[in-house]
Structures are given as C-alpha cells and as structure tokens.
C-alpha cells in the first residue's frame with residue numbers, strides 16, 4: 276500500500292491534468308503486476324518474445340510506436356531502444372516506475388494520449404504525422420478501450436483494429452479475446468467476449484494469461500484471459 280502511494284505521488288506531477296483521473300487504476304495495475312510476477316510470467320514472456328523476434332524481421336528500424344505501453348510489463352523496451360532510432364511510448368498513464376527502465380536511453384519518449392476512438396475518431400491520426408514510422412505495436416490495449424465504451428464496444432474494437440490494418444508499416448497486435456472465471460472445481464462461473472463479437476483470424480499465436488489467480492479477486496475464483504497475437508495484423 277505504501278509503495279502504491281509512493282508511485283501515485285511520484286507520477287502525479289508529470290501526468291497531464293486531464294489524465295490524472297486514470298492514475299489510480301494504473302497504479303492498481305502496476306501493483307497487481309508486482310504481486311503476480313509468477314502467474315503473469317508466461318504471458319509476459321510470450322508478449323516480449325513476440326516483440327523481440329519481430330524486431331529481427333524488420334528491415335527498417337527508424338521509429339517504433341508502442342500503443343498501451345503502460346507499466347512496460349510486456350514491453351522489451353531495452354531491445355527497442357537499442358535497435359530503433361526513436362521509440363515512442365503511448366498511453367494515457369506513464370508511471371514514474373518506467374523511468375528506471377528508460378531514463379538511460381536518449382531515444383525514447385513518452386506521449387500521454389487517449390487512444391480510444393469512442394470520443395475521438397481521430398485518436399490514431401497522430402501516427403500519420405510520423406514520417407519515419409517503421410513499426411506500431413498495440414499491446415493488450417484494444418479490450419481496455421472497449422471496456423471503457425459501454426454500448427460502443429464493438430465500434431471501438433473495429434476502429435482500433437481496422438486502423439492498425441491500414442497502416443503503411445508492420446502492426447504487431449497482442450490482445451485479449453475473452454475471459455473466463457473458474458471456481459476451485461474448474462467450473463466456469465462467468466465469461467465474456469472482450470472483442471464484442473469482432474471475429475479474428477485463426478492465424479496467430481494463442482496463449483492463456485492468468486490475470487487473477489485464486490486469492491487476487493476472490494478466495495475461490497480465478498480469472499483467465501485467452502490471448503492472441505499477430506506479428507503483423509495487416510497480413511493476419
């Protein structure tokens with residue numbers, strides 16, 4: 276709790292006022308990631324591994340943009356900073372904790388942006404203004420955008436995924452597809468489609484993310500997300 280208060284306070288001033296209401300949620304995500312290092316390890320290794328191997332396949336390495344970079348749990352930011360001329364991390368919250376990972380690299384910058392097309396259909400237009408854009412990575416973001424847009428979830432999912440598909444450079448997508456809540460007998464108690472009915476190709480990598488093991492959200496329940504990832508969503 277003390278650590279959370281410290282991170283909140285240390286992140287407050289650098290956060291533009293319009294985004295400060297989201298600080299509490301971001302600190303909560305960071306704290307959960309700290310508690311669940313073991314449960315989250317396979318998921319994080321899959322995400323980071325995909326990014327690391329995709330770097331090798333790219334011929335041009337000028338600017339890379341990471342959408343939904345957040346606390347950088349699933350971002351091998353050091354590899355990005357070493358191989359790209361410019362690394363742009365975009366999220367509505369960048370906690371002070373990311374400084375420990377990026378402060379030594381002069382070629383990385385943070386941008387505070389609302390990436391949801393729910394309130395602003397042009398939310399991803401800033402990508403067009405980056406002349407030397409060679410790679411965009413969208414990381415566990417699209418389901419979060421949909422969650423915050425009740426009644427417009429599918430529209431927001433389509434807005435994000437269709438925009439990624441139209442980019443002039445490779446667009447790596449990592450996303451949750453659904454979640455399932457199980458009890459200790461393995462009985463499924465709850466489930467939801469996090470892409471709101473948007474069909475996705477069967478291609479791509481699949482794995483499970485134990486977001487909330489027993490004890491995190493309930494003593495006798497665990498929540499597991501089905502994840503999918505495509506190195507280049509344009510050719511999925």
Ligand SMILES: C[S@@+](CC[C@H](N)C(=O)[O-])C[C@H]1O[C@@H](n2cnc3c(N)ncnc32)[C@H](O)[C@@H]1O
Nearest residue numbers: 343344345346347348349367389390391414419
């Ligand atoms: C599941 S977290 C993943 C974070 C990061 N990829 C990681 O694992 O360290 C989703 C991220 O999306 C960000 N996010 C949610 N809604 C957003 C929005 N409307 N605009 C920008 N970022 C948003 C959150 O701040 C959070 O960092």
